[in-house]
Amino acid sequence: MLILKQSLFEQIQAHGARDYPSECCGALLGQDSGTDRTVLGLVPLANQREDSPSNRFEITSEDVRLAEKAASDKGWELIGWYHSHPDSPARPSEFDREQAWPWYSYIIFRVEKAEPQEMRSWRLKDDRASYDEEGIEYIAGAPA
Amino acid sequence: MPVKVMIPTPLRQFADKQESVHLEAGTVGDALSALTSQFSDLKRHLYSDDGRLRSFVNVYVNDEDIRYLQREKTAVQQGDTISIVPSIAGGAKA
Numbered sequence A: 001m002l003i004l005k006q007s008l009f010e011q012i013q014a015h016g017a018r019d020y021p022s023e024c025c026g027a028l029l030g031q032d033s034g035t036d037r038t039v040l041g042l043v044p045l046a047n048q049r050e051d052s053p054s055n056r057f058e059i060t061s062e063d064v065r066l067a068e069k070a071a072s073d074k075g076w077e078l079i080g081w082y083h084s085h086p087d088s089p090a091r092p093s094e095f096d097r098e099q100a101w102p103w104y105s106y107i108i109f110r111v112e113k114a115e116p117q118e119m120r121s122w123r124l125k126d127d128r129a130s131y132d133e134e135g136i137e138y139i140a141g142a143p144a
Numbered sequence B: 001m002p003v004k005v006m007i008p009t010p011l012r013q014f015a016d017k018q019e020s021v022h023l024e025a026g027t028v029g030d031a032l033s034a035l036t037s038q039f040s041d042l043k044r045h046l047y048s049d050d051g052r053l054r055s056f057v058n059v060y061v062n063d064e065d066i067r068y069l070q071r072e073k074t075a076v077q078q079g080d081t082i083s084i085v086p087s088i089a090g091g092a093k094a
Ligand SMILES: [Zn+2]
Pocket: A083, A084, A085, A091, A092, A093, A096, A108, B090, B091, B092
């Protein structure tokens, strides 16, 4: 289960709406208890795919390191990533799967005509062949 | 020569949950093959089916990207740190 505060959910949605029709992306910072994960903060990032931003996103290793640093500065971990699918369903594409890492939570949400729609979270299986969907539990609260 | 290899968080589960591993290696390629022979489940996440390092797998020797050095032929010396750092990519449609 991925636990997501309502305020962070809204920030993710707003990022997707703002960047539409491009894909937006960012880092999920938080804590992993071994059974549940709680998102406690976000790092919105720039989509580095300037050639094809409406159906691709890319986060450089430098930005990954910055996100890791932001997490460890707060005593948290970098637990995953979010990105939008403009006018496409909130499930991983084949291209997503080829690029994915295990362990991370991948939040994907659909943005239809600049309006945020459904949000889902996915984790790559260890054999890389497919994903497990991770339920999202929304809780009230402001960012930590 | 013993070098240290830093394992990124998403792959630690395949390396006995270790943050880093010390290995004997003369090049980056040696170190990565020693690593994947010790922890075989790491292999599919680091290499594609054709045996090349995946494009979103970034390898640094003491903070220098091996793409700007001699890639997997980059020589390493005792005390060097090899870091495997993810980059993240994807997209809505193939
Ligand atoms: Zn995607």
